[in-house]
Amino acid sequence: MTETRVPVPTLERLAIYLRVLLDAHESGIQTLSSQEIEQYSGISAAQFRKDLSYFGEFGKPGVGYSVEALIERIERILRLDAEQPILLVGAGNIGSALVGYPNFQAHRLRIAAVFDNNFVKIGRPFGDLIIEDIARVREVNAQIGARLGIIAVPAHAAQEVADALVEAGVTGILNFAPTILRVPPHVHVRNVSFLQELAVLSYHAVEDALRVNGQARRGGKDGV
Amino acid sequence: MTETRVPVPTLERLAIYLRVLLDAHESGIQTLSSQEIEQYSGISAAQFRKDLSYFGEFGKPGVGYSVEALIERIERILRLDAEQPILLVGAGNIGSALVGYPNFQAHRLRIAAVFDNNFVKIGRPFGDLIIEDIARVREVNAQIGARLGIIAVPAHAAQEVADALVEAGVTGILNFAPTILRVPPHVHVRNVSFLQELAVLSYHAVEDALRVNGQARRGGKDGV
DNA sequence: GCGCAATTGTGAACGCCTTCACAAACACGC
DNA sequence: GCGTGTTTGTGAAGGCGTTCACAATTGCGC
Missing domain, CATH: 3.40.50.720 (NAD(P)-binding Rossmann-like Domain)
Known part of the structure; x- marks a missing residue:
């Protein structure tokens, strides 16, 4: 019954695309290829196309995507077309x-x-x-x-x-x-959760610092 | 070189476990089984045990985990043992x-x-x-x-x-x-990103509302 | 009109995380 | 001590999302 056909990560990325597209629109850009969206969003072109494919076709081969039309489309998907x-x-x-x-x-x-x-x-x-x-x-x-x-x-x-x-x-x-x-x-x-986010960063930040210093990790899994 | 052996989702959950454990500690609980942690955290017992296994063994079969010791362990992993x-x-x-x-x-x-x-x-x-x-x-x-x-x-x-x-x-x-x-x-x-989070919720909230109303989705992928 | 270059949409392969399932370990009572 | 019940730790299986790769489509120049 609860057919969540669309992966949640896809929805999260839609919001990112929307932001990029709104920026582009403001800059007067009318068309973007998936390649260019990769540049601006940091999300791979293939991922972008796959994400969009859950909702139908929209780009034009050889051309790309109409910025304005894609904005409208994503807004409609995310129910952000009305207040x-x-x-x-x-x-x-x-x-x-x-x-x-x-x-x-x-x-x-x-x-x-x-x-x-x-x-x-x-x-x-x-x-x-x-x-x-x-x-x-x-x-x-x-x-x-x-x-x-x-x-x-x-x-x-x-x-x-x-x-x-x-x-x-x-x-x-x-x-x-x-x-x-x-x-x-x-x-x-x-x-x-700020705490959760900071905890993950804390792990990585110091973990990497140890590596950069060339400090050997104490042997085995236990050396944490 | 950059051996990220530990999955990021695992680190995120460690922060959650830590919170649960701190609460339990405050309540005077001394031992918790993975089953009980599932109760409090909403994360499956198997997941919990798997997550911990990245860092070594710690629980005692037939008993569970020492709350106090596990807190210390997770804090050390996440570099939250010092300020x-x-x-x-x-x-x-x-x-x-x-x-x-x-x-x-x-x-x-x-x-x-x-x-x-x-x-x-x-x-x-x-x-x-x-x-x-x-x-x-x-x-x-x-x-x-x-x-x-x-x-x-x-x-x-x-x-x-x-x-x-x-x-x-x-x-x-x-x-x-x-x-x-x-x-x-x-x-x-x-x-x-608040916007991103709200966008995802916006999609689901209204999507579900349509379903609850028994309103048929317009046919095909395009009916979004 | 036709060939060429660019770009999309998507099935299939891949990889990674989660879930499963079970042997090993431990406590406890008798 | 030994059997019973509980719980852990972890290989293996499974599921899901990402990445790959390519056929199909379009624009454009000549």
């Missing part, structure tokens, strides 16, 4: 950064409401918005109809917020809290 | 959120210096730190010796900052700017 309202929960540091993030606009993503559970914050302005009570999320989203939500609260509160968002009709959650969220199968979660 | 200083570039919204992010501490990650190129900001306090001139990054890092850097500047300035960080001795970069960074082969980059 996507988003519910933000958590009016703290991260929430603040997100409200002020300038790049959403270009992708027609808009934070349509902000929630918190701290009664001191509720009612206060937050960017262009007023912080609302998380208890009212369902009520508010009955008006907005958002399918996307962002969780930017401390880890211990994240699950509760996730439940509330799902209750309110959200089917896609971007989670900044360092916790595993339990959600119904029809809801998609993507986690953003 | 890791980090250079942050960009004293804007995102930079502000990062400086205020409370969870770094538990992983011994510390933002050791903040840089910007805006002379209005330079010299001002930023969290516990004073904003320094990005032009001095090399000089400053000669003292700090950081191998990790975070780029939290607008896309158009990101490449220049990356070059400066590499010059200053950084070998791992966490990039928040929506651009592909060109770096020497010994430098590792990981990108954090």
Whole structure:
């Protein structure tokens, strides 16, 4: 039933292509070959063509891809052709950064409401918005109809917020809290974890430093 | 030469295990089986055991893993056993959120210096730190010796900052700017892209909504 | 119109990570 | 001590996404 024919990595790359194409469009470029897209995106030409092939044919052999048409196509695929309202929960540091993030606009993503559970914050302005009570999320989203939500609260509160968002009709959650969220199968979660990213970099950065210094790795697997 | 024996996904999961283990440790739990870790982390027991096998043996058959010892082991693998200083570039919204992010501490990650190129900001306090001139990054890092850097500047300035960080001795970069960074082969980059994450969610959220409504997909691949 | 150069779309080969399945190791009770 | 139940560590199998390679298609110049 849940036919996820399109690989998730492909979707992730579509967003990258879109960015490259928007840049090119702004520069007045009208046509791009997969080869050129490789130059700008760092993703191989073959990969690009394969990714697009999941959604049909679009380029012209010997010519390439129409920048404008491809932008429209990818936007339609990613449902970024119409404005996507988003519910933000958590009016703290991260929430603040997100409200002020300038790049959403270009992708027609808009934070349509902000929630918190701290009664001191509720009612206060937050960017262009007023912080609302998380208890009212369902009520508010009955008006907005958002399918996307962002969780930017401390880890211990994240699950509760996730439940509330799902209750309110959200089917896609971007989670900044360092916790595993339990959600119904029809809801998609993507986690953003600075710590995880930094941990991976930490491993590589120092690992490489040891190699560069010509320092021998202590023998066997145990020498880590 | 560059023997990356350990898969990157494994490293990403190590950070997750570490979090689970730290939680368990705090709860006074002394031993965990791979089965129980699956419960808490959402990652399969087999995967967990396989991941650990890259670094040697550690559990005891019939018993499980010592929480405390495993924490130490993973911290050593990820180089989080000693404090890791980090250079942050960009004293804007995102930079502000990062400086205020409370969870770094538990992983011994510390933002050791903040840089910007805006002379209005330079010299001002930023969290516990004073904003320094990005032009001095090399000089400053000669003292700090950081191998990790975070780029939290607008896309158009990101490449220049990356070059400066590499010059200053950084070998791992966490990039928040929506651009592909060109770096020497010994430098590792990981990108954090809210837009990309939201785009993927946008696809799924609406895709599923259509299915739930029982709305037939328009025929063929083109019906996207 | 026709040959040539460029570029697409895609089946097939490949490689890598995940999952499986089981022998080996250990605790515990009797 | 020995049998039983549990859990680990890991080769082998499997699945999935990437890369390869090439036939098909188009533009362009002559």
